[in-house]
Amino acid sequence: MPVLSLITFLPLIGALLIWFLPMSSKGHRGLALLTTLVTFAVSLQLWFGFERGTADFQYVEKLAWIPDFGVSYHLGIDGISILLVLLSTFLGIIGVLASWTAVEKRTKSYYAFLLVLQTGMTGVFVSLDLFLFYVFWEAMLIPMYFLIGIWGGERRLYAAVKFFLYTMFGSLLMLVALIYLAVTYYQQTGVMSFDLLEIYSVALGREQQLWLFAAYALAFAIKVPLFPFHTWLPDAHVEAPTAGSIILAGVLLKMGTYGYVRFCLPLFPEATVAAVPVIAILSVIGIIYGALVAMVQPDIKKLVAYSSVSHLGFVMLGVFALNIQGLQGGMLQMINHGVSTGALFLLVGMIYERRHTRLIENFGGITKVMPAFAVCFLIVTLSSIGLPGTNGFVGEFLVLLGAFAANKWYGVLATTGVILAACYMLWMFQRVMFGVIKHKENEDLKDLNLREWITVLPLLILIFWMGIYPKPFLDTMDASLKNVLVQVGQAPPQIPNMDTHGDHDDHSDYRVIPMDDDTNLVMIDSGKAPDATLMSQETELKDAGASNENAPGEEME
């Protein structure tokens, strides 16, 4: 059974049914819920059927699509994409439930767009063909544009246009790059193909890699968003309807980070290593900048949006640490962010629906009238802060551990984000939830109803599951991420004395590259001044990686 096609296109089928069958608005949402539930149920078999411990693509489907151009309908998942696919199908349900009573106008097109959006997102994660990937990548823009533009807040048009143009700009560069790749592949092999797995073997020179990397990286950086390409995000989030924000934060942003892991790292290893300082520094700036700006936001949604900039900075830093701890942390943090920030937007949406305001100053003392909501909100807040026991901690810890090995100062600076996260989240939480009720309108707010409980509970369960027992998630992504590191040609950071204690199995997964003694992580040298010794401990992974060059590719004319 073509499971991936089914997962990808079931929402589209649902959307068509909603569009063409005559029914009431209750029918629209009911059908949308049914569609997402069925899709999720189908996708669950990926989780149970997925074979861990291999980096090979699974559930592969391949059909010729435009044979003349070598474009194929090639789907497949590995440890990197499976969790994102599951996240998309899972948040799809949450999105519909979050819209249940919040969206009243034009429900037919609303739910249809929501489902089309899901098809686009899922397609992005399962595509193994550059062109197919691009089609899904672009297709997903249209429903998102309308969701923001029609069902958004006051400045919805501005936000929608900004979102659209920003992303379009990046996509066009990506389009050029992918065509260049296909053409290069054709020149080298005489075969026309957009198939990612075949393109992986294309030989590129350093110069070529840098240009192509830049094109792809920019497209992805805008989507992530990496500082300073982030200004579309707060506007889009603030104006988008709740479900739009959940999907936007939960899944859309991950398309960018996923793109780096799937395309940039394996396709352009040399350029990746060369770009580490730039991207790592932008990530660190994003972490701190996002947190600081989040702190002074008067609007809860905007605060959460800027916190996303900070969190996605962690993801990017983990990925570009180019070691297994960082990558696993970054990958896990993608899922974490989807769950936690999705939950945050959901909860913010719940009080918005009651009060029609998101300004922090309009709240205060909500705990008194909505104790159950307060508990949920607190748990999600703590998960966003990265409290141990919640999912956020595991991801953040691994990211920082990995970043610290890559470059101590990235690790140190990024770790300050942990302090700042507590500042902005707890300050917001205090102003919204604690104190006495100052506004009359807040005095008789209703606590969570059954539907809201059902919507938020799965997210809470995930928060604790991933925090307390993350092993199934880490196991799932492990082999594929190690493979990415092999593709990039990175050796694991060396630990003194580990050869006598550690197991050697992990080493065998890498092409181990001898490192200079100077770049080793040991800082036993006691002769130097403290600072100098600290500096010498820096591990310049890029030195190690740079020694591993791909065969120089043929230059294009």
Add this chain to the structure above:
Amino acid sequence: MDLFWLIPFLPLIGFLINGIGIKWVPKQLAGLIACSVVGIAFAIAVGAFLELRSLPVADRSVTHVMFPWIMAGQFNVNVAFLWDQLSSVMVMIVTGVGFLIHVYSLGYMKNDPGFKRYFAYLNLFTFAMLLLVMGDNFLLLFVGWEGVGLCSYLLIGFWYQKDSATDAGKKAFIVNRIGDFGVLLGMFLVYWNTGSLTFVEVFERAPAVFIAGAALPTAITLLFFLGATGKSAQLPLYVWLPDAMEGPTPVSALIHAATMVTAGVYLFARASGLFAMAPDAMMVVAIVGALTAFMAATIGLVQNDIKRVLAYSTVSQLGYMFLAVGSGAYIAAIFHLMTHAFFKALLFLGSGSVIEACHHEQDMRKMGGLRKKMPITSTTFMIGSLALAGVPIFAGFFSKDEILYNTFTSGTLGAIGPVLWVIGALAALMTAFYITRAVAMTFYGEPKDKEIHDHAHESPSVMTVPLMILAVASTVGGFLGIPIFMKYNVMHNWLGPLIGGGGHGAHGGDHGAVTEHGTTHLAAGPSDHGGGHAEHNVTLEVILMGISVAIALFGIVWAWQNYVKHPKRAEAMGARFPGLYKLLDGKWFVDEFYNAVIVVPIVGFSKFLWTVVDSEFVDGLVNGTGKLMRGIGSALRPVQSGLTPNYATAILVGAIVIMGYVVLGGAR
């Protein structure tokens, strides 16, 4: 002992029942569950302790692995618990004192609408604290470390409608996070150098990886110490603890006196083998400890809120513990941790009893003369005060004396030792003074507020019985650590083989041979680098002890003269040194300083980032580009409107480009 791993889960179960069933569990049952889970945990702990004691010294370390937690490449951390000399002592303190405070809370919180929530939090705290002291690796310790921070946050802000309470809770959490920043970085350094975060493995590999006195162990130790200054309220991060008194008083007793705040001391005792390799850092620890002890004591002199006196006293006493740690006297630190848990919990609970009796009045200036109204509370409170002041036979005397002696003779501190001893002794003088002052203002003299006095009453037995038990512990607890020259010292015999740590520790090992068999230093030779003390000097110790006693008695008498015999003098004293009084009354203006130098600039800078950098600059560029594009677009295609057509055009252009490239590329 096979069941020792159950200990942390009992309070967790209590939390889950009371937390999830908060709507359904009846109030009485909720209290019963919360208390009994901690009580049972204590019983299991005592049983497991006795069993551990029956084992030969070399075998006194049992690990129970629950499940693998985080794995990434070679990084591998389990959820696993450690039962050894140190964790067993800590667990007994946490569950024992914790149980008494749970029971006391039944009375104290009886009429609070948040009764069930309170007990759920208290159980959750106990769980987190047990994780902290039982985790077999740094990361699990850190889970407990942040977990107790969370509970502290929740319990300080328990009365969430009070802004001052939620401010204090937030402040506690954030200040602690600054410390946690250090702990995280410390863990990174430990992991990337030893390849493990498990205590046993790290300490085993440390001697091969680290060079004693080199920059790396120093950096690690200082980073962990940063964490300790947060959690254990030392300079410069102590500022949250006095504010934490906003929480219910039993919480202050449990979290902000007896258990959580001692986590930093525990961490240093646990990793003494590692930290002892950084003598420079230990010097810093000792100096910070001594200064904290001194400075907090000065502030304690002038506080009028009974809980704030005790809060600053706690900061000050924690300073002593770090003074001990820095001197290499880890066992003395743990000993003081224990006696302090007894007498400070007693004092806090006693103050709670007073506050309850005075209808939640905490200002000592409105109390006075309560001795006759509250005989049990006042007697037990005075026992606690004597223990705190360091009067012989009471618990605090033995532990504080041991710390001061070790400071004076510490090999690592060298010439600084006696200087720190002087600072410590001065702090001891002030300690005796401020606690006597508190006793005098509360229980002696004339009633200041007639209405409060008339309503005052002794607390119910559910509150007074814990007070009496703690009073007994504060009296006899010190005999677990009688001075070394008396040949038999329970603390050293028990902890010595694990912690070593020079000073009395080294001797403790020797003395242990008298009663125990086969003592071995498990820790990686800390006595080589750490407090390699001079030959034990009994004469010196007796002299120093005499000075301590004299100081304590002098402080008590001085305060007694001023506050009981001649109350007018006290007021005059403040007036005689207006500048000094203002400085102390303003708590050295540290909060104001932090606010002006850190908080305000950061918020201002953030606003600048948002309104100028983000909105004007970055977004300006974006919008400018957008306008430019639109300008070009409209120039090229005057008949354009809407965006979907634009998009379609773009796609079309894209498709043409693709085909163009492919065709051209294919042609070559």
